[in-house]
Amino acid sequence: MKGLVIGGGVAGLRAALDIANAGFDVYLVERDFSIGGRSAQIVKSYPDLINIKDVLKPLMEEVYNHGRITLLTNSEVLGLEGETGNFKVKIEKKPRYVPEGKSCEKCIEVCPVEVPNEFNERLDKRKAIFVPFSYAVPDGCVIDETNCLHFKDGSCSRCKEVCDGINFDQKAETIEIDVGSVVVATGFDPFDPNLRPELAYDKYDGVITSLELERILDEDGPTGGKIIINGEEPKSVVFAHCIGSRDKKVGNPYCSRICCMYTAKEAYMLREKLPNAEISVCYIDMRAFGKGCEQFYEEVQKKQVLYRRGVAAEVYSNGGNLVLRAEDTLLSEPYESAADMIVLAVGVEPREDSSELAETLGIKVDECGFFVEKNLYDPVETEKEGIFLAGCCQGPKEIADSIMQGGAAAAKAIGLMGRHSN
Amino acid sequence: MTVYVLAEHRRGELMDVTFESISAARRLNDEVVAILLGKDLGDHAEKVAKYADKVLVVEDERIENNTEAYTQVIGELIKKDKPKVFLMGNTSMGMDIAPALAIDLDSPIATDVVGISEEGGRIKVMRSVYNGKVLSDLVLGEAETSVIAIRSGEFSAADLEEKNGEITKVDSPLKEAIENKKFLEFVEPVAGAVDITQADVLISVGRGIKDKDNLPMAEELADAVGGVVSCSRPVVDYDWLPKDRQVGTSGKTVKPKFYLAFGISGAFQHVAGMKGATMIVAINKDIKAPIFSVAQYGIVDDLLKVMPALTEKIKELKS
Amino acid sequence: MDVIVCVKKVPDTAEADVSVGAGGREINKERLTFAINEWDNYAVEEAIRLKEEDEGTVTVVTVGGKDKEDILRRSLAMGADKAIRLDMEDPEDSFVLANVLYTLIKDQKFDLVLFGAQSGDFNSGVTGVMVARMLGISHAAMVNGIEVLDGRTKTSRELEGGLNEIYEIKLPALFTIQTGINEPRYVSISGIRKARKKELKVMTPADVGVTEVKPMLSLEKMYLPPPGKIAEIIGGSPEEAAAKLASLLKEKGAF
């Protein structure tokens, strides 16, 4: 009996490895070109400030090299039939047009197409043929069909001219697999701050999301780790909590759990890079409940990071200088604060298409779009036997918790498949 | 026949309305007898006698500053002499005394009178009613004595004929001191706390004042004329004057006797707060400014030139 | 402290165009709005404040037809306890009115009677003081402050030029109230609705025993003043204009 894991982020990776290590063959289906998920965009963890790459990269490689794991990247689940122990799953496997493995990347040089680089939160550009990120797995170049001129109008095949390995004739194929259990670990989307127009995210370059800052903080990121906004190092930075979280107006009444601490971490890292900048954080309630988190929060505060109670209200530009409006609720004093950079701590949202996948799988989503667990005391099971949940697709959680839930979902899947095998 | 006129005075000052009353009384072509009551009367009697045919003086400490005592004493004098008319100002004192006297004497009364004449032996008055929008002519009923209170400022005392009338001291007819209504004291308006709604004269400044440094000029004029400085909204916006000086729908509504609008264009919201003023004078460079349509008098010029000149002229006229 | 307040409904003519009826005896009232006389409103507020400070009742009284009842309802909503409307035609002059009110009030229980110092229609300012005289009680006109002592009041009268004079007056007494003595509260529509339950007594002249008296004044005619010029412009140099204005102000009694 084989297992299926949908989603190759930390939760999915953990689940696939645990199932495989228990002696079951397992398919890991990943929509993107590479596994790694959102965590790959993150530089450091909190509160221990470990390089995520040091944890994630070995995990990805282990999955890739595991004999019992069949990795299907650039693939999507189209359908699921049958019952627990006997699911028939239809998967669309899309081509990457370039063979896996380290490549010379000459093709990238000749590609005339430049599009925003999603991995770097569109802060820089990539080509239509590209390597998803430095430690992507599978390694090597891929072609982004939607932007490639060859697929648009057949006007270009420059990459193929420099690389024999490229095969434009590859076609998507649909395969059907039989599995006994499914672990769903499809992750999350960050909140789109344009839904809060008063923060003027799309209006000013100085207003960025926390994920953008994460990329800017990365030595391998678009700025080589330099903090540059509008060509200059910011002198004042304001972090704004709860953007798209605890917000019924945008349909997200829940707390996203991770923003308080990732902001603390980003503030910490920013302080290291900008020792003299004014850094402040607008918060509603500080939620530092994980192991070591409160201590870390205190440590960050001591680095002259000013926590001001009161949510960020509005951003405008006063003759080109950004101004943030908010109230210091402890002083009962509304204020305007000049800020060169305003970092929006965007919340966690279910994947845009989570409802469609739920329908495909025959499971439920809650009113916010997260997959519904059986109950809080069976946190990885769904109402449909044999289908388990892990990571942020079930609800916002941090990396460590996602890994934990991935393991838990795997254990459930293993147990189930074990029962059916006997 | 005679007309009695009350010589009104307070705290050593003879009031202008006294002479205006004499002026009104002269329209009845009768002997004008002024009555002067109280104590420490100084040279009031002489001043009044200059224009009255006769002055009756009752010196009695109990009368001073007591409207009830005034009423009783005047009543006694009238009962004795039976003048055709008793005339006084429709002042605060007049409002307290005149109606009571009318009842005491069973006399007809007309108050706040702006015109007076005698027709066929009957007293006819003109009154301005319904916010000054209508005039009414009234004839007083037949009686031994009629009581009339005239509106201040309506009867000019400028051309009074000199009479140098005789001054006669009269014994106080007041039987006993008034116990039910005792005068205690005068209370001055609180210094510093300016209440623009209570002022008779407002020197109101608008945007046209141009600069905070020009405000003392307005204060000086206000001091000269015995008024208070008020303003339109922009002046408060500039923080040149405190909010409690602002006239308009979002400020105070005022009804002074004189409203001098300097450099105020007359925005609707402002006008709504001052239109009740008895006399409005607008000083503005712009003849098209809406303030001119609510003002009775206007000067089309720069207020910075008019204001100091006006202050000087007023000082001259006062001295 | 039991207070009686006499109120009157008057047309609002401050801004309206006013015209005189054909007979020259009365203004045309069709397009005018009517409300409680401004001074009376202050008097009602003052009465209610006095009651709120001390125990007692406030009774509002008006003379006239049923159309006058809204000002009584409004006063009840403000906090008055009782209202009386004496159902009769508008009296011909202040003296007749004073006589009617005297007849009504003399049989009521009161410590204080308040009137507005004048009314916005004819501004005679005599009725209150006349009633006081008829009742044989002390009075003060143009009152802008009342402090109640034991059986007496410390009463402030407004004089010219912002000066006040203070009297000690024995109760019962009658005061005519000047505007500015207080800030009359707002009477909300729902407040008026709620006050519908309060007593509004309608009495006839016969109930009260009103005797006929002759008016003291007879109206000859009413007419509009000659059309005033809108902003008569004072010309000349700034100095000349200022001089003319100064004389004008003096003449009109500004200083």
Place this chain on the structure above:
Amino acid sequence: MMEVEEGNFDEAYDVYACMQCGKCTGSCAVSLRSDLNIRELMRIAILNENGELEKHEEIWDCTSCGICTVRCPRDLKPAEVIVGMRSSLVEGGTIPITVRDALESVGTNNNPWGRPKSKRAEWLEDLDVKVKNISEGEDAEYLLYIGCTASYDPRIQSVSRAAINVLTKLGVDFGILGEEEPCCGSEPRMMGETGLFEMLVEDNLNLFDEFSISKIITLSPHAYNTFVNDYPECAKRLKEDDAEIPDIELEVKHYTQILEELIDDGRLDGEMMNEFSETVIYHDPCYLGKRNNIFEPPRKILNIIPGARCIEFDRREDRSLCCEGGGGRMWAEGTGTGERNSIIRVNDANRDEATVIAVACPFCLSTLEDARATAGYEETMRVMDIFEILDEVLK
């Protein structure tokens, strides 16, 4: 809307759900220059301290721009809590004198300006165009609802006249109510006079019914908002209380929406206009924009005017800066000090080299016009209602 008795703010407004995040106060149009702190007032409402409300004079500083309600993450209605608090003060009678006088004037004169009802149609006097008067029995497709301010304020009356000229030229079948036009009740409602508002809703719906009025064009976004958002709810409540409310459904449009329709139908285009060589900056009124998400129609109109160079404020649409004219502020002194928003606004327009600030609201026109003069831009800048611009350019 709700009449708040002592201590039931929670029942009326769910105030216990407030998490005190400060979004409201931080967003507030006047919090930076007044003592008004809505978050704090929400707290007071939770703690049932409404007996203390008299001390909070700043309750009258709210311009009712509604942004606190628009943005509240807990989906509460702080702007309505302020209305409720005002309502509680109105019931108690202790309100600023200027507000009192405005409300009393609505009661007696049917307008808050203290002007006689008989002069409501004076603005029509020097108009050449013949206008239908629905109250005199003339039939028209639309009622053009002028509103109190545009009826009485001499500066704003010019908008009313421009509206008549423009709509007549464009062949819109409309009429007015002349002297019979009532106050829409928006400002009384915002000033907390719930009973008066209800009375106006009842009277006005009956008036509309009497003259078979169902389609209304408003000059003011405030009237638009109250007809569209407050009337149906209030009428429903009144019916439940057995009031006699006719069953009419009003189709209400702000005039910019009608003009947009005319553009879409090809009945209004640039060809019909002379050049307007101005740099035009549009100021979003809160009651059109923030409260009702009508951002496009005014811009569409301005964009077809030949010669007009249309520019935008940095703070526009959802972030537009309130002019401070609403919520009864025309009649309230306010505790605020410091620079008024309207001054900031004209200064911003000047910096952007605008020569015309286009508005679509009588209050915006009034406040910005005042600010323009105060800031000294008489020579370089005009504040014009969109109707006035059209009246100027239409051939």
